[in-house]
Amino acid sequence: MSRNKTGRPARPSVQSDEIDLGPLSDLIPFNLRLAQDTALQVFVQNSRERNFRPGHFAALMIIRLNPGLTQIQLGRGISRDKSSVTPLVKGLERDGLIERRPSTSDRRSVTLQLTPKGETHLDELLVHVREHDRKVDELVGLENKPEFLRLLKKIIYELS
Amino acid sequence: MSRNKTGRPARPSVQSDEIDLGPLSDLIPFNLRLAQDTALQVFVQNSRERNFRPGHFAALMIIRLNPGLTQIQLGRGISRDKSSVTPLVKGLERDGLIERRPSTSDRRSVTLQLTPKGETHLDELLVHVREHDRKVDELVGLENKPEFLRLLKKIIYELS
């Protein structure tokens, strides 16, 4: 039966498959994690056959938009630590999607740009991403999206 | 300078610290990831001194609410694979926070319950979690929270 070591009302032990989430189900951080998990999961699932790697899209996109940027700047763009950027860009370079050239103005740093192969790969990725994105957008609803984004961004930029 | 949000004709290479995110900044999945990252990061940061581990809270909470549940059920509750549950519960057991007993009705499975130490630890955690949660709630705003949660849950339960 229900161990009641602290003076708490008795609770039946679980034999059905019903799991009580209690207050968790109304906590924003908890639901944020689940939603992010789900979205990523679905994306990865659909990516499987086309062998896209999930982390690649944002990176390639930002490199396209900001050619010649450094790894540090890329890290800021995708919100990843510089030590995570190193293996990421090495992978992209190995796959022939980006080029890394030593900066002429600062010998410590490296500049990044897409190769032609990277450009076409990103274009393919974009088709796929837009498809996935459309699904999420539909679920949220066009009329709710701006407010939803506003609140996400509020968390991103103002929580600290 | 080159905050060129719509139809950018020329894209100068980056030398300032301005990084153009282009369409990324309005993609729900991208912002979902950032928001989840931020929230987790802030929580972990504040947890540091009190040596709470981020994954512990939800697990302990669910075990309290569903004493005697199995690892599979716990996994469903926190939305983690069973192979992630194994090291998690071993850690909790090692720390003396939960007890694992072989199920009497099914010799394959294990039942989980909090120890008295686990109960008090969870109570302490709860204080901390509620504090963090209040911050997020304030940011989102009481009037927006139900709708925000509704959309998160829609993504969680209906995206597939």
Add this chain to the structure above:
DNA sequence: CAAAAATGGTTTGAAAGCAAACCAATTGCC
């Protein structure tokens, strides 16, 4: 009822991440 399928749990291997330590180059400051 026996064989096949499904289920609970562990192990192993791989992928992402962060943090901290480190090196080389650059910038700031007296």
Add this chain to the structure above:
DNA sequence: GGCAATTGGTTTGCTTTCAAACCATTTTTG
């Protein structure tokens, strides 16, 4: 100009996670 502090990048070590393979037990089914 020279020394200290900062910055860009890499490496290493740790944590969290999933997937797949596997074992033992339980359930299903022919």
